[in-house]
Amino acid sequence: MQVDVHPMGIEVQKFVSATSGRGIKREVARLRSRFKNCKIIFSMDRLDYTKGIPERLYTFEHFLETHPEWHEKVVFILKIAPSRTKVGQYRVLKQEIDELVGRINGKYGTPEWVPISYFYRSLPFQTIIAFYLAADVALLTSMRDGMNLIAKEFVASRVDGKGVLILSEMAGAARELGEALVVNSNNKEEVAEALNEALRMPEEEQKLRNEEMQKRLSHYDVFHWGSGFIRSVLKTKRLQEELNMKKLSEKIREELKNSYKAADKRLLLLDYDGTLVPFADKPERAKPDKELLDLFRALSEPPENTVVIISGRDKETLERWFGDTGVCLVAEHGVWLREEEGEWKEIELLKEDWKEKIIPILDLFVDRAPGSFIEEKSFSLVWHYRKVDPELGELRAKELTDQLIDLTACTELQVMKGNKVVEVKDGRVNKGIAASHWLTKGFGFILAVGDDLTDEDMFKVLPEDAYSVKIGFTPSKARFYLGSPKEVRALLDEMEMVEVYK
Missing domain, CATH: 3.40.50.2000 (Glycogen Phosphorylase B;)
Incomplete structure (x- = not known):
């Protein structure tokens, strides 16, 4: 909308x-x-x-x-x-x-x-x-x-x-x-x-x-x-037509599954929140269900497949939820990386002393927006406002984003406004850099799925023939769109069935 x-x-x-x-x-x-x-x-x-x-x-x-x-x-x-x-x-x-x-x-x-x-x-x-x-x-x-x-x-x-x-x-x-x-x-x-x-x-x-x-x-x-009103209506109509052209239609789904079936090496890069599960008012409530965990086990079982969950979550949560499913994990938008069953590695040596300057500002906005809270990760800070009154939440989010951008100018920190969150992290790491760890390994089929601004870094580094999918109909560098996590799950189920009947 x-x-x-x-x-x-x-x-x-x-x-x-x-x-x-x-x-x-x-x-x-x-x-x-x-x-x-x-x-x-x-x-x-x-x-x-x-x-x-x-x-x-x-x-x-x-x-x-x-x-x-x-x-x-x-x-x-x-x-x-x-x-x-x-x-x-x-x-x-x-x-x-x-x-x-x-x-x-x-x-x-x-x-x-x-x-x-x-x-x-x-x-x-x-x-x-x-x-x-x-x-x-x-x-x-x-x-x-x-x-x-x-x-x-x-x-x-x-x-x-x-x-x-x-x-x-x-x-x-x-x-x-x-x-x-x-x-x-x-x-x-x-x-x-x-x-x-x-x-x-x-x-x-x-x-x-x-x-x-x-x-x-x-x-x-x-x-x-x-004239401005008419221009906006026409622009919206053109955008709708463009998005409809990029929607993952039945024809494109069949092409995708055929490409998946034919490839001898396959890479799946999957965001989690908002992509595989809907957002929850509290992050800990968006746990994966049994069906999703079983799906990951099934998709990661074939030796041809490499499945990567590339998320903004902390590594402890990802380990607890997905550690035994056979998937690779990327935490905090690219700070930490773990192969199928290996040890966690820090992609870039980062500092966290910058947090002491940012936390007091986030605390102030927690007071100014009842229902908001701070999530502290190893190398990032996130202000959540999903439970705040919508109008007040957006107002405070804009104020906070502007203030943080001014504060972090001329530093290596990056401020990102996501889906009901404002995040501060080290700008030297992102999902694109993390995805590049696998992209050099000669995969014949690549599928990348994500829903927000952080996933655009991943979409940017993909080869032209990769299947990149954005969740939600907003402008994106992704080639295709799907409407919801439910549709993503359905697509992955279909791909898993391709493997069964191969």
Whole structure:
């Protein structure tokens, strides 16, 4: 699965052109004259629970309570577009808003000043533009939201560079409009202080903020959004077609089995986690079952076969699980190597004194991501986050990866982000170097199977006629793809049966 983000843009030029339209200046002057001597806070939404309109009114009330200096100097224009008028709950919501507006105006209003000017109707485009231009502050504090294009429209319309946008952090546009005053809509104290800041903001700062946002909106407008979206769809379609072409089809499986059957020397290089067994929330729970162990014994029995489990696991675990199956073992992504029943050998003499600098950082991220833990191997450290909340886990993993890459720059250490893990190891060893130990021995058939970034080093060093298989449909140097460990097991079972009926 591939997920991409395409924040929807607006037709910026439409709003820029509208500001010089016939009657706009006159309408803006009329609004400012109507609310003379008052700063204008403008808010526009459709009637909906997600928009947080009652909460916005409570916030404005709190602002008037805590900032009496703004009495008779500010007016809140609340424009609401009717929505779902036949739904009872929406009628109740409107009644609540009506009552709140009436109560606040009654509490703070004077014969000369009405704090809230309330419109419950749809307005024509030209009138909306006039409101955008007349406003000193746009207050858009939804509780839940999609993009909130009103925020973009307000900024695009301000050709004079003035005006301050206060925007809920729950709006998608907040990710693009970082120069706005982004607030937590649930915190009325925070929003009230943002209102005070916005009303006092110098024009020079307003213009600097709006200029940056307008540049961004002009570049990523609705046309850029549309073309980018279509390009991504077409790119994904091409990728799907390429992956389908590389899928290990029945025809290719038959070719593979025939090649396996005909060869007098065969090499099988097999990753373990995510390739032969699914991932588990704790590494120790991904033990091989009896069927898998029996399969390894059967595959390694013919003298023509060399079966290698080439894994990121530590050598003690691999020895305990597979020591009596007749397979060769590679541990810690290539640090340790063991022939069928020989002794463990270190492929490269490595140090581990670097760990003392890395462990405190990993400990910090264990605290910051509940459910994560550290796995220490002979010459590598792994931070696991499979049990962490998915969104938090990915956020912390990116932070940790970036921090570790900065820390290990100009060293021989390598930082790898794998499947729910971040690993630090010596970059002088990898699965490709380990696989090369066997690749020089003249095998007539080679099959290599893996599922993540560490296996790409192995795929790189294979001869062109080798059968390299990636688990999962993501870009890879492998020639072919399979969908899951279950499919890998099925393929190996078929190969074992070829030997039986040879």
